[in-house]
Amino acid sequence: MSRKRVRYIWIPLIIVLIAIPAGFFYVDWSKGGSGAGLYSRKWVPEAVFAYWNPDDFYRSVDSVMGEFEGEQCISCHEAVTPGIVKDWRASRHSRPGDGKDTVYCSACHGNNHQELHLPTPEVCGGCHSTQHAQFVDEKRFGFPSHALAMERALDAEHFVDKPKAEVTACLNCHSVASKCDSCHTRHRFNAAEARRPEACITCHSGPPHPDDETYFASAHGQLYLAEGERWDWSKPLRKGNYKAPTCAYCHMDQGRHQVADKSMWKFGIKQINPLTSGNEVKRKQWVALCSDCHEEDWSRQQLAGLDAERRQAWSKLYAAEGILKQLRADGLLYPAAGERPPYPNDWLDSIRPRARIGFFEGQASAFYNVSPIERDYFEMWYFDNLGAYKGAAHGDAGFVLRGHEAMDQALVAIEAAAAKLRRLGEMEKKAQARRPDPAALWLSGEYTEFNRERN
Amino acid sequence: MKRLLAILLFGFSVGAMAGAQAPEGEFQNSACLECHQQQDAELVAAWRDSVHATAEKAATCVACHGNNHDKAASRARRDATCIDCHGGQKAPAVHSYTTSKHGILTRLEQKDWDWEQALASANYRAPGCAYCHMHSGNHDVGTAIRTWRPEQATGSDEREQVQDTMRAVCQDCHAPRYITNLFDNGERMLNIGRMKVREAAVLMAQARGSYQPAGLEDAEKQFLKMKTQHLKNVYLGIAHQSPDYQWWHGQAALDGDLIRIRGAIDQARRLLK
Incomplete structure (x- = not known):
């Protein structure tokens, strides 16, 4: 073997051997900052983040000294915060029955008042091991997911970029990954409460995920609204126990805590191939579940209807994306990338600015500091389209119709806006007038500057 | 004649109070005020100061409590009483609350609650509208939770007062540091x-x-x-x-x-x- 050939083998090998540990080291290092997640070194948390992400941020109060046992906590907090004590007294923790020990405050928060902790899922899992194992197991199904929700929020470009007080609401909902009381509210921690659809809607509502509206308007939801008050919510989520399905009945059937394990269409946020072998397995699981009440054929048809609705939606969305990409290619976006604050957190963008269009280019974080036509598409994709998907998935035909009508209108508006941009662009070229510089209007302003300096 | 009627009415109401029994029958707002002025002048004065009384379309006693004494207090304490006037279920002022955890818990559990209890001391598992906005029965609605004005910043002198009044409500259930944060x-x-x-x-x-x-x-x-x-x-x-x-x-x-x-x-x- 020639010396040259030896070199061809060794040099790449050495580079790989250095690069891999360096990569691991870099990721590990990047998580060691004042914030949390991949970009933890770039931001400082708000104090309230301690309540949404206790594992990373909660520090005990140090105003009270000493170690306390259960009854002592109760007797003091009965005066300090009577509500939580009343709640606890009404919970199963205070009277577990079957000769089990009472679960006092200290079991979850610790004894030392200067080293108190807020219970994470691991703490609850100390006793509720089945549910906790299921909850953690959900991670392997990827996005969308309850268990991965916090990571997803912390690693989002716009979360890192924006002032932290502005994006507090993100962690408020995404805290479903970091604590159990998003669904089983403290200090009652009731399974029956979490089975009710209302338990989900503080987070599952609003423009990108109108789960509440679409479910309540569906035949399932209408039955629930009419009769749900009289159902026995202590029963497990199994065939025959409920006359109509609720959020949890379908998404947590049998009470399993892998909430999104059957997710095929990924929230409607990107196009997927519904016919992969993996999705066929999920489809069978859905059909089996629907068959608790419906015929198998009927269920298959409903799911095929959802496939068709998605195809239709994506043909509209891709048409809009195509228009935007053509404008970008022709240099007609106004302001263009580079004439507005850069894409958050991306050093490459400051060297070679580029507008983000569509899911795979990261447009989910590009809803501000962009040109109006990009924002129009963001709303078409994130509000109209996701709403239509939720309508289709939850059986609210009216919402599907309205969503598709809104997408049609948005597409027409985007076409008109694009034509205008073209006309103006060409006019400016023809008249050899200098294109007015948008930077003055787009790069300054009280909030824009605050955002740049204080993320 | 009017004066005679007033004296008679006053005599009737005092008589009714002496019996410590709320009088039966249907009442108009003026009658409510006349009698309750004797019972709890402070409460009536608080209402008169409130935006409920000064608004063009005033929220009178009868509007919230109904026109008779049967369950008059518990009726007024329920969210449904407030929601009708405050824009209905889809109004942001209502919808932002009804989809919050407070609103959800109230919606799910209100039928099992004893609404005769005072709006204080965490007597309710979650706060309804009135629990915060009329805490301890304060009829100057909104003073218990002082209204922030979104368009202007809270002055530093006001800040303490706003926080203190809010703290007095929130601390029925929440820890002091949590409220501050x-x-x-x-x-x-x-x-x-x-x-x-x-x-x-x-x-x-x-x-x-x-x-x-x-x-x-x-x-x-x-x-x-x-x-x-x-x-x-x-x-x-x-x-x-x-x-x-x-x-x-x-x-x-x-x-x-x-x-x-x-x-x-x-x-x-x-x-x-």
Whole structure:
């Protein structure tokens, strides 16, 4: 073997051997900052983040000294915060029955008042091991997911970029990954409460995920609204126990805590191939579940209807994306990338600015500091389209119709806006007038500057 | 004759009070006030000071309590009583609360609660509208939770008072540090919303100086939406603890407004060139 050939083998090998540990080291290092997640070194948390992400941020109060046992906590907090004590007294923790020990405050928060902790899922899992194992197991199904929700929020470009007080609401909902009381509210921690659809809607509502509206308007939801008050919510989520399905009945059937394990269409946020072998397995699981009440054929048809609705939606969305990409290619976006604050957190963008269009280019974080036509598409994709998907998935035909009508209108508006941009662009070229510089209007302003300096 | 009637009425009401039994029958607002003035002048004075009494369409005793004494107190304490006048289920002021954890728990559990209890001491597992806004039965509605004005910052002298009055309500259930942290965070969040509106105001002022009003119609419309809806949504989201109103109906919507205002000004500018 020639010396040259030896070199061809060794040099790449050495580079790989250095690069891999360096990569691991870099990721590990990047998580060691004042914030949390991949970009933890770039931001400082708000104090309230301690309540949404206790594992990373909660520090005990140090105003009270000493170690306390259960009854002592109760007797003091009965005066300090009577509500939580009343709640606890009404919970199963205070009277577990079957000769089990009472679960006092200290079991979850610790004894030392200067080293108190807020219970994470691991703490609850100390006793509720089945549910906790299921909850953690959900991670392997990827996005969308309850268990991965916090990571997803912390690693989002716009979360890192924006002032932290502005994006507090993100962690408020995404805290479903970091604590159990998003669904089983403290200090009652009731399974029956979490089975009710209302338990989900503080987070599952609003423009990108109108789960509440679409479910309540569906035949399932209408039955629930009419009769749900009289159902026995202590029963497990199994065939025959409920006359109509609720959020949890379908998404947590049998009470399993892998909430999104059957997710095929990924929230409607990107196009997927519904016919992969993996999705066929999920489809069978859905059909089996629907068959608790419906015929198998009927269920298959409903799911095929959802496939068709998605195809239709994506043909509209891709048409809009195509228009935007053509404008970008022709240099007609106004302001263009580079004439507005850069894409958050991306050093490459400051060297070679580029507008983000569509899911795979990261447009989910590009809803501000962009040109109006990009924002129009963001709303078409994130509000109209996701709403239509939720309508289709939850059986609210009216919402599907309205969503598709809104997408049609948005597409027409985007076409008109694009034509205008073209006309103006060409006019400016023809008249050899200098294109007015948008930077003055787009790069300054009280909030824009605050955002740049204080993320 | 009128005076005689008043004396008779007064005599009747005092007599009724002496029996410590609420009188039966149907009443009009004036009759309620006349009698309750004797019983609890402070309560009546508080109501008279409140926006409920001074508003053009006043919320009278009868409007909330009904026109008879049967369950008059418990009826007024329920959310449904407030929601009708405050815009109905879809109004942001209502919807931001009914989708919050407080609102959800109240909706799910209210039928099992004893609504005869006072609006204090965590007598209810979750607060309804009245629990916070009329805490301890304070009829000067809104003073227990002093209303923030979304368009202007809270002065430093007011700040303490606002926090203290709120703390007195929230601490029935929540720890002191939690309340402070949420309050401070909310104030910063609201200030960021105000900042966006101020940024837009500067842009609008400059544009008005340079372009004809006809060219700025879209920008004006968007600016109005920003001030009257989206900033208010941030504020309602903070006050009622609704993440959806803080963000999607609030901050993220304000971001969209800024883009559209700039876009509309850009167009006026390019067409003028």
